[in-house]
Each structure stands twice: as C-alpha cells, then as structure tokens.
Amino acid sequence: MGAFRHSSSLQRVAKQLGDRATLRVLGPDRKGIVAACSDLLNRHGCSIVSSEHYTDYSATPHSMLFQRILFDPEGLRDRSEVKTKVQELERKFGVKTKIDWRDKSPKVAVLVSKHDHCLWELLLRQQAKELDCEIPLIISNHENLRHVADTFQIPYYVFPVTPETKLEQEQAQLALIEAHDIDVIVLARYMQVLSKHFLSRYADSQIINIHHSFLPAFLGGRAYHQAHDRGVKLIGATAHYATLDLDQGPIIAQDVVAVSHRDGPHDFVRKGRGLERNVLVRALQAHLDQCVLVYNTKCVVFSD
C-alpha cells in the first residue's frame, strides 16, 4: 500500500501505524446500520481509528443517517471482500456508501483568472503537506499567473475565453482535465461562469468554488462593492460546490472578518483576500479528507 501521507491529524500522529481509509454512509436511518458497519470492518481485520455518526430527524420524507468511519486497513487481506460486503449492506439498508482507501492522493485541477492569492495559498499548503492531493495542472483564461505555476513547476494552460469561444474552450479544458484523471476541480477566483455542460460532467460534488461574500448575501459580481455600498460591519467568504444554480450550491465553509468605516472598497477587497484563501483551503481540506457528505442542498461536514 502507498506510503504514509500527511493529510490529517490522525494520520500524522499514527505515522507508524499504516494507512487510513474511510467509509462514508448516507441514507435513510435504519436500526443496526452503525453496528453493522463497525462489525464488518472489525471482522475483516480493520481497526476503527475514529468515527462520527449523525442522524437528521428533520430530513424529509424520513430521517437521514450520515456516517464517516476512519479505519486502519492494516490487518485486511482482501479489499474486494470488504467491498462486496459493503455492497450487501447497501442493499440491505437501502443506503449509499463510499470507501476511499486513500493510498493515492486525489488529483486536483485549479482554475484561475488574474487574482493570485488563492492560487498561492493552495500551492503552498499542498507543498507543506496540509492538502492531501496532487495538483497536476493549472488552467486559466489569462497568462497572468504563469509565474506562480512555474514556481511550483506545475503545467499552466491558458484558454482565452470569449462569449463566442466559450463552449469550444470548455471542451478543450474538459479534455485536458479528463486526460489528467482529475478528481476535484477548484475554482480559485476563476471569473467565468461554467456552462451547464461542464458542470454536469462533474456534478457529483467535484467542483469547489470560492465566492467573495457571505452567501446568500451579495450574489453575483462585485460582491465587495455591494457590501461597501450597504455599509456592512463584517465581510464574508463562502466555499461551496458549484451547481447549475449560480452561487446556490451546498455550502462547505464560511468565514467573516470585521470591517469599519475606515475601510474603502479596496480594503474590503484586500481583507477579503485573506478570508477567501482560508475558507477555500478549509473547504478543500474537508473534501480531500472525505469529511463531507452532500444531501439535497446542504453539506454535512464531519471533523477529521
């Protein structure tokens, strides 16, 4: 199995103990499902490192169960057997499950325009092993940030998008993304609205966007200027999965920072940069550590 990687707190402490895998379960709440999952892993030689389980009794039409188990598969001889057994649980309880063996890092494509702060943050955090992923390529509609990519020796591809060429360029982007076998797309202040076609290719909560406001306040463009006009005393940033409804996708993380009358629109933008990069990294970390479960328009975000 793969070498130890530093994505999470437990992995780090547990360096000598081997790799970690996760089992996530989502579905209608049924008596016995928690015990069944723990028992299954246990019987196949896996130790449970940590687990979290939550039941949403306000969900309709029936209560929903969300579960995340981080386990040590060291004593496991046959992965496929566990997989088969988990599929049996799926059928028996009518739930959805996802196993991640975490023996190779997920691949992340970063899309940017001209703002560099989120890109720097992502690349520095990945380099510091705070993001458990590979970043094999950066895509932009402008040349501006090539030097950042170069610093980390990551290929940088430019697709100049115009209203006329947009769909065509997106096709080329998608081809590149698929060629690299990308797992997650991060829109790091990418100033283009993705087409329905693009979004539906990665519709399974695989595109993370950072919006420069405390959603649902200040939808759309020039959010900081809207906020300044309104005279708010806090500004926010929101990381969410991109869906067909612009700025309406499930929220993964949010944060705010204080502003005062002394702060002009430029200061909102400056303070917002600090916020955006932090919120985006926090959301991506949660995603990469398999802490997020999406249900309807909301995210359950477990602690790692």
Next chain:
Amino acid sequence: MGAFRHSSSLQRVAKQLGDRATLRVLGPDRKGIVAACSDLLNRHGCSIVSSEHYTDYSATPHSMLFQRILFDPEGLRDRSEVKTKVQELERKFGVKTKIDWRDKSPKVAVLVSKHDHCLWELLLRQQAKELDCEIPLIISNHENLRHVADTFQIPYYVFPVTPETKLEQEQAQLALIEAHDIDVIVLARYMQVLSKHFLSRYADSQIINIHHSFLPAFLGGRAYHQAHDRGVKLIGATAHYATLDLDQGPIIAQDVVAVSHRDGPHDFVRKGRGLERNVLVRALQAHLDQCVLVYNTKCVVFSD
C-alpha cells in the same frame, strides 16, 4: 455638574477628573476644521481626553469629514459660550455639530414582544452600569415579560396590537414615550413593524432594532429558518437604525456564530439568542457613548 457615571472606559479611569462631554462634527472636509475644534475647546478651558477624526474620500459629491472629541469640561465656565462658538464653526465650515454634555443619562424605552433574552441583557447591563442610560419604561404588545420588568422595578405597559388597532395603539405608545422624554427607542425583538408615522417621529437615528440575521441576507421574518434551509455554516445578527425601509437602515453592529449540520432550526434560534443580545448591547453602547455618526445609509462608529 452631574456625578460620575460609568458608561465608558475613559470615564471609569478618570473618575476623579470630572465629567466628560463629546463634540461630534460631520460635514464636507475643509482644511482647518480639526484645528479649529480643538482650539475652541482648549481656549474655553476644556481638556481633550481623546479624539478621532476620519475623512471619507469616497463620499460624493465631496469628501466628508467625521470627528468625535471626548473632552473634560471641568475648567469651562460658560457652556453657552462654547455652544455659540461651535455654531459659528458650523456656519463657517458648513458642517453639522452636536455637543453632548453627558451630565444626565439618556432615557431609553425598550419595546418587546415575547422573547426575553434581549430584555434581560439590556436590564442587567444597565444595572451593571455598562449602559450609560436610564430605562424608565418598557412597552410590549403582550403581557409575557412583565415579570422581567418587575424584577428591575421598571413600569411595563401593554398595548395589544391588532391590524385594526395598530395606529391607535401606536398613538398611545408615542404619547407615553413623549411623556417620558425618551431619547432612544430600542426594539428588543419587538415583533411589530412600526408605521411610517411612528418612525418619522424618531427619524434622527433614535430607534435601534436588532435583526436576527446577517443583513442583507435573510430579510424579513423567520430568518433562522431561512438560514437553516440554505445550509449556512455561520448565522448572524445585525443592529441597525430603523428607517422607513424595513431592514435597510444604517448598520451599527454585526456579529456571527458558527453552526453545523448538527444544529436544527431550534439550535439556530438558541445560538442566535446569544448573538442578538450581544450585538444589540454593543450597538446601544456605541450610540449612548456618542460614538456613532450617520451619513446617508451608513454609520461611522468610532471607538470610545
């Protein structure tokens, strides 16, 4: 002059030094206004305790100056002379000024419905001398909170409001408020929309409302339920001056608190209670300490 009162940090430290007064100035930025104000106070025997001054160069059609001077009028013989001189400055520089001698506490009327948390907070903070005001009466449209008022021996008046009786009841409320010579009206989760008539009687930034969301998100009623439906990760509260545009008045203070998937709508409400009372008190403190200057739809909030 009045006895020492504990409203602000400087007053407290300066106990032996006598009272404090404020001079606030708002208007088009003109060279010399800052020096003129300091000089005027100085020449009349007042010592400047602290001052803050800010110029908004983004204001239109011309830059705007905002100034707050906290001064010690101990050495002042004749207030009316200072008043006259300040009025001369008003004319010379084309600004608005406001002097508060702070020798008697402002009078606050609190309007409530059924939620008690903001009312308790206001009364406890006033009792602890953290709010520099008197609260001579509490007005409600329900009997529910009479016991809270009784605890602090404050008269509690009930005006049951129905769509039919609303204007009539407001007239009676206004008569009572005027009879008590009220300076500030605090809507401490008062669940009625005030009429245009009522609002225009206290239109000079004299009505403070607490809204249970991070405005401008989730306007109107059931804000926490709206927030829960959207799946936000932070909830907020906003204190603002009430104006004719519902939930659109100048924002004085805002704050947020984290929520998670474990929090149902009831938890949003519970966590929100803690927020609302804090934000409302902070806004009222700023108002009572003469730290707020309103310009167009925004508040300049100086530190005390």
Next chain:
Amino acid sequence: MGAFRHSSSLQRVAKQLGDRATLRVLGPDRKGIVAACSDLLNRHGCSIVSSEHYTDYSATPHSMLFQRILFDPEGLRDRSEVKTKVQELERKFGVKTKIDWRDKSPKVAVLVSKHDHCLWELLLRQQAKELDCEIPLIISNHENLRHVADTFQIPYYVFPVTPETKLEQEQAQLALIEAHDIDVIVLARYMQVLSKHFLSRYADSQIINIHHSFLPAFLGGRAYHQAHDRGVKLIGATAHYATLDLDQGPIIAQDVVAVSHRDGPHDFVRKGRGLERNVLVRALQAHLDQCVLVYNTKCVVFSD
C-alpha cells in the same frame, strides 16, 4: 420514563421520539470495542442517534480510546440487562464505561461570592432550558446575591468564611450539598480556595471552576490586572475541573476577547465578565450533556 427535556440540539429536534441516553467508553484501544458497543445497544432495542469515537495514539503507555454514543432507549425493555452486558464489555476490553439514562436532570449547586454576572447567566440559561439541570440551591460566603436567587425562587445559603472557620463552614456546606444529592458543583466566581478535603469529596470531575484568564497565563488572583500590566492584546477565560492543584485542572473550554490600549483594568474586568459567563455556560453544557471524558490532565470534549 421522564418527560422530554430541552438540553441539547438532538433532543429538541427529536421531541416526539422519546428520551435519549448516553454511553461513554474510555480505555486502552482494543479492536472490536466500537462494534461491540453499537451491537450491544442495537440488540437490546436501542437506536443510535449519534456517536463519536476517537483514538489518541499519542497517549502513553498505550493508545487510548474515547467513545460517546447518544442512543434512543425507547425499544429497550430491561435497563439492568444492558447494564450487565456493558459491565461484561468493561471486563473483556479493560475499559471504563458510563451509562446515563438522562431521565432525570442532574442537580447543580452554584457557589458564588459577590460577582453576579455568572450567576445571572446560569440561572437565565437554565430557565431558558439551555442547561439541562436543576439548581436546587445557591451557596455563598456573602449576602450580596440573595436577590438574584430570590428572583428565581432558589434557596440561598450564606456561610461566612474566615481563615478560622473555613473548615467548619466547608463541613456545613458539604452536608447541605450532600443532603440535596448534588451531582455537579459550579464555582461561579466563588472567591475561596476549596480545601483538599472538599475537593476530594467531588474528585470525579464534579466541580467546575471559571478562571478569569487564558490559563496557564496569569494564575491566581487579580488576573486582569496582571494582564493589563503585561499589555496583552487579548484577554481570556478558562473553565476547568477543580483539582488539588489550583488552576491546573483539566480544561473544558476557553475563549478570548480583544482589548486595546484604550482599555484600563476596569475595562478588562468588564469585558472579562462577558467572557467568563459564556465560557462557564459552554463548559457546563458540555458536562451536563455528557460530552466530556477526562483522561489524565486533559478533557476530550465531544460535540453534542
């Protein structure tokens, strides 16, 4: 079984679903313990509402497991049978367990001196059903806060403590506390150091103290004055279990608030009041909701 009580988020949502109980497990990490607990509860008709489980690999001499299961015992016929089976698990795995059926509210005694802010907060939160407990008595070494107790019709006992009478008074306090069958003692700014004798009677993490600093900075008395002298830019408060080592007990909760050069020692005290009451309530909530597991000198605090 007892009526529904509003202590926690899940209980509130689950109003119609019956009561909630918790099983907490602490001990050396053994393969199979998680599955065994879930399975046991399941086989006896209990549904798991939520659970959290964490393994501390840095503990010495061996890894330690911490687990909290919130379950619905509605379908359970015989509590004693579950108890017996859990004791079998204890022996088999060498762990400690604790079951709380939560069908009656824990009883809390509050000890105070002259500061009223923590006492008001505790009583208001309990009244608002945000603290799942009864408060049958308040003990003080001064008469000062009797009016607060009277407001909530709670008996208030005064034991004037002097160096000479201290041990004798403590005996009387302990007799009263035991007569009321108290589960938790809260030192809500009680300005006396408890004797070794008193502490050892409630040594099993049953005494919660609020210290007015960000421990371990500023141990002992006049913490805010120490902080002011040092020129800190944040002040803190710490809730911890009281142990024989003054201010050294396991920390349950901490928080901070910003201060500036404008804040004198009195402002530190004032701002600290807001902090202390919040941190104390948060710690007591975690304790009452059986979210805390103490190991050596530290607390594992699970989310409710």
Next chain:
Amino acid sequence: MGAFRHSSSLQRVAKQLGDRATLRVLGPDRKGIVAACSDLLNRHGCSIVSSEHYTDYSATPHSMLFQRILFDPEGLRDRSEVKTKVQELERKFGVKTKIDWRDKSPKVAVLVSKHDHCLWELLLRQQAKELDCEIPLIISNHENLRHVADTFQIPYYVFPVTPETKLEQEQAQLALIEAHDIDVIVLARYMQVLSKHFLSRYADSQIINIHHSFLPAFLGGRAYHQAHDRGVKLIGATAHYATLDLDQGPIIAQDVVAVSHRDGPHDFVRKGRGLERNVLVRALQAHLDQCVLVYNTKCVVFSD
C-alpha cells in the same frame, strides 16, 4: 515627492490626492497640545486626513498623551520649517514627536531559520502591496529557504551560527544590515536568541519577533508542545518588539485559534503556522504605517 504607495486604506482611496505623512506625539498630557499640533499642520498648508488621540490616565507618575495624525503635505512648501516648529512644541510641552514623510518605503530585513510560512507570507504581502516596505535582504542561519528568496529575487545571506561563532556572525549580520540602511528587522521564526549587543543596536522598537504562543503563557521553546501537554482549547501567537528580556517585549498583536482533543502536537504546529503568519503581518503593517507608540512595556496601536 515619492510616488503613491499602497500601504494603507486611506492612501489607496486617496490615490490622486498625493502622499501622506504622519506626526506622532507621546508625552505627559498637557492642555493645548492637540490643538497646537493640528493648528501647526494647518497653518503650513497640510490637511489632516485622520487623527487619533488618547490619554492614559492610569499612567504613572502622570497622565500620558498619545497622538497620531495622518496628514496630506501637498500644500506644504518647506518641510524643515514644520520640523522646526514641531521641535518647538516638543520643548514647550515636554513631549516626544516623530514625523514620517512616507515618501520612501522603510527597509525591512527578514531573519529566518528553517520554517518557511512566515517568510512566504511577508514576501507575498509585500508583493501584493499590503506591506508598505522594501525587503532588500533575507538573512538566515541555514540554506533551507534560499529558494523562497530566489522566487522574489531577493538576496539571501547565510550565517551559520554556533555557540562559538555567534558573536562573530552577529557582527557580520549587523554590518550587512547597516550597509543596507535597514529600518526594521523582522524575526520570522528565527530560531536564535539575539545577543544583548545586537538588540541594543536596534533598541528603539526596531526588531519585531513572532512568538508561537499566547504570551505570557508558554515562554521559551517548544511552545506548542507545552500547550498540548497542558490540554488547552485555544493556541495563540504573539508579535512583539524584541527586548533584552526574552519574550517580554511590548506586545503589538496577538491572536488565537481553537484546537480540540483530535489535534496532536503536529496539528498544533500546523494550525499555529496559519496564526503566526497572520499575527506577524498584522504587527508589521501597524509598525510600517506608523500606528504604534511604545511606552514602558506596552504598545499603543492606533488604527490606520
């Protein structure tokens, strides 16, 4: 006069309005000093952009005045005349003053060891014009971070320090620092204790250090490990001026972040990295924008 630079909020808004200068005043509180300063600037053609003034009545042996005026010297013909007049004020009122014309950026030397996070942050913020300074050189006792310096094309000098060579190496460092006419030295996790000799050469609040704890908790080395052992629920970082008393210098900025039982010592270190870089940048910004006035062992930090 120098070109516009983007250090502060007001400068940015005021792009077309010319440069900004500051006058800072510190000394015993005397009636008339505020008016005198404003008046002086005004009479010489300077417009006051913003000002803040604070009197510390708790200072001993007499009240202390702190003042910062940000002014626009556009209409000023003769700087030396203003300088002379300000010196007259110094003598008349017995205060200390400092004028910064801000027409050239201060020069900052960054000292590092092996941790890169603070260095990246300083260089990226300087590049984004969020730090109003030049960084002409980076000094280290290790080769490790040369690639970071190279990315920004900043000279990187290595002085391998051993107990034997320490004083000698410091001499060489000081020679280099003086040759570059450095105004501020930033210890960006420089893991060496500077000698008394070095410190006294830049004793006038010119050396800023970042300490990885919430001072005064956890002095000295391995602060995060100390914090983990104590079981704290928040960790902190502190930026302060370095003085002869290790970790005892005047505090400029502090912040904290929450930790939980899930966080091992490595997670404290990881979370602390985010804190340290933010706190250090905030402190350096305040210093560079001439917002800090040091008195005894404390900093008055005005808003910009």
